[in-house]
Amino acid sequence: MVDLQKVIDFIENNLNDTMYYRNEDMKKHTTFKTGGPADLLIEPCSINEMQKLMCYIFAEEIPYLVIGQGSNLIVSDKGIRELVIKIGKNLSQSVVKNESIEVEAGATITDVAKEAQKHSLSGLEFACGIPGSVGGAVFMNAGAYDGEIKNVLEEVLVLTVDGDLLIRKAEELQLGYRTSLVQKNGDIILKAKFKLQKGNKDEIAHKMKELTQRRERSQPLELPSAGSIFKRPAGYYTGKLIEDANLKAYQIGGAQVSPKHAGFIVNTGNATSSDILNLIKHIQAEVKKRFGVELETEVRIVGEF
Numbered sequence: 001m002v003d004l005q006k007v008i009d010f011i012e013n014n015l016n017d018t019m020y021y022r023n024e025d026m027k028k029h030t031t032f033k034t035g036g037p038a039d040l041l042i043e044p045c046s047i048n049e050m051q052k053l054m055c056y057i058f059a060e061e062i063p064y065l066v067i068g069q070g071s072n073l074i075v076s077d078k079g080i081r082e083l084v085i086k087i088g089k090n091l092s093q094s095v096v097k098n099e100s101i102e103v104e105a106g107a108t109i110t111d112v113a114k115e116a117q118k119h120s121l122s123g124l125e126f127a128c129g130i131p132g133s134v135g136g137a138v139f140m141n142a143g144a145y146d147g148e149i150k151n152v153l154e155e156v157l158v159l160t161v162d163g164d165l166l167i168r169k170a171e172e173l174q175l176g177y178r179t180s181l182v183q184k185n186g187d188i189i190l191k192a193k194f195k196l197q198k199g200n201k202d203e204i205a206h207k208m209k210e211l212t213q214r215r216e217r218s219q220p221l222e223l224p225s226a227g228s229i230f231k232r233p234a235g236y237y238t239g240k241l242i243e244d245a246n247l248k249a250y251q252i253g254g255a256q257v258s259p260k261h262a263g264f265i266v267n268t269g270n271a272t273s274s275d276i277l278n279l280i281k282h283i284q285a286e287v288k289k290r291f292g293v294e295l296e297t298e299v300r301i302v303g304e305f
């Protein structure tokens with residue numbers, strides 16, 4: 001059991017701007033809009049305060065979970081007993097210099113793509129429409145429409161599990177299909193530097209608009225979801241496998257395989273995380289039974305079970 005009062009005392013006595021919320025409803029922090037409460041959710045407002053907070057958490061060996069925009073998360077209905085550290089809009093400053101953008105991890109990757117366009121910088125068009133934070137996008141090596149973070153990332157500033165601030169070059173990060181070193185070593189991403197190219201402002205805007213329209217046509221953006229639920233298995237398209245298993249529009253409770261895109265599960269209004277998890281298990285079992293293919297989740301499942 002985390003001694004919450006002790007953590008709150010630390011925040012109040014040592015940090016000036018860091019916000020904290022007790023018994024915080026995680027529905028407000030996930031794009032699926034499901035999940036139970038976090039006992040304590042903390043939002044640091046500067047890298048300096050983040051480092052102080054984390055050094056305290058490491059020293060006290062308090063369990064914690066870092067989140068960004070919660071757009072790749074399923075939080076259990078019982079909620080989260082670890083401290084939740086949200087890196088969001090309070091850590092989202094950016095600086096554009098020549099052909100690079102350096103940005104704090106809490107900015108949304110879509111906002112960074114828009115900022116790049118304003119400065120006639122090309123390379124992040126693919127990311128416009130991905131609803132995650134910069135930190136989450138690096139952690140997942142997010143990608144779309146033939147683009148991925150790996151192609152544009154120069155380096156990141158991380159806080160290591162030893163409490164050190166360190167620059168890691170993109171080449172060190174083992175960025176692959178929805179994977180990175182950060183998923184293994186526990187680094188917390190605080191900043192990222194993207195290396196872009198000079199381009200034509202209108203052409204960049206045009207490409208972003210075209211990709212947004214493609215998304216709107218093919219994805220159920222009108223309902224809460226976490227994007228693609230499963231990773232793409234080598235040699236297959238996940239959506240097609242699910243469709244061929246006759247699971248399009250299949251529903252458990254309020255969770256439904258999207259009739260628009262079978263690779264998405266949507267919350268039709270009153271889904272619980274258990275509904276979503278049961279639907280995931282059902283899809284995995286059916287696809288395995290019919291085609292012998294194991295579907296691995298891309299979304300990350302967190303909280304108390």
Ligand SMILES: Cc1cc2nc3c(=O)[nH]c(=O)nc-3n(C[C@H](O)[C@H](O)[C@H](O)COP(=O)(O)OP(=O)(O)OC[C@H]3O[C@@H](n4cnc5c(N)ncnc54)[C@H](O)[C@@H]3O)c2cc1C
Pocket residue numbers: 031065066067068069070071072073087105129130131132133134135136137138139140141142143144182187188189190221225226227228300
């Ligand atoms: C409608 C929709 C469309 C989507 N389309 C795409 C798409 O086209 N391509 C794609 O790749 N993804 C897509 N996604 C999934 C999601 O947006 C990405 O995976 C995104 O990168 C997750 O970022 P996040 O900030 O929301 O991370 P979260 O969901 O908050 O967290 C995801 C993981 O990252 C870790 N993490 C988050 N921030 C940090 C940090 N600063 N340091 C260390 N670890 C951190 C968390 O611990 C967690 O394990 C989509 C999602 C939705 C809802």
